[in-house]
Amino acid sequence: MSYVVDFTTVSTAGLESSPVADALAGLRAxxxxxxxxxxxxxxxxxxxxxxxxxxxxIHGILKEERDIVIASPPLEATEFEVAGIRMAYVFYESGLSVNVMYTLDDAGKRAVGFKLSDGMDVPEELASKFKFARQKSKLAGTIRGSYFTIKNEH
Incomplete structure (x- = not known):
């Protein structure tokens, strides 16, 4: 069953099993x-x-591009196209969000982004491979993020 994410009234619906459900809901919002x-x-x-x-x-891109396997179970996902860009997100029980931005034009940008919910430790599978920058969000508190550029066709 699909859930339209409301960013004016943040809800943990679908994320209740996460130990950082409130922060993950803010990140999703x-x-x-x-x-x-x-x-x-x-x-x-x-x-x-x-x-x-x-x-x-998403898991195939992570494995093929950087030999990354996310240990946490996925809770929710979405995929859509906007402005010629295929976007996909997976929200994990640990509080991690992984997104893929895949421009459909061959000359466009393609990248994988990682965002960590406020209060979440960097997952072991990412800790030695990425540095995470901080950004403030009214909905999500402090978000830490990192990314890498996709080199192959997926």
């Missing part, structure tokens, strides 16, 4: 606000079990 303001896109998520193709696509 922060993403929803960004896409609404920039692209007038309504950010809608589904349980990860209903988005197997999206989760598998």
């Amino acid at each position: 922060n993403e929803a606000r960004y896409f609404k303001n920039k692209y007038d896109h309504v950010f809608t998520v589904v349980p990860a079990a209903e988005a197997k193709a999206t989760v598998d696509w």
Whole structure:
């Protein structure tokens, strides 16, 4: 069942099993606000079990590009296209959010982004590979993020 993420009234719906559910809900709402303001896109998520193709696509990119396997179980996912960019997100029980920005034009930018919910430790599988920068969010507190550029076709 899909859930439209409301960024005016932040809800932990679908994220209750996370030990940082409130912060993860804020992170998810922060993403929803960004896409609404920039692209007038309504950010809608589904349980990860209903988005197997999206989760598998992201996990395949992580494995092939950087030999990364996320240890935490995925809770929710979404995939959509805006302005010629294929976007995909997975929100994990640990509080991690992974997104793929994949420009459909061959000359466009393609990257994987990682965001950590406030209060979350850097996952072991990412700690030695990435430095995380901090940013403030009214909805999510302090978000730490990092990314890498996708080199291959996916």
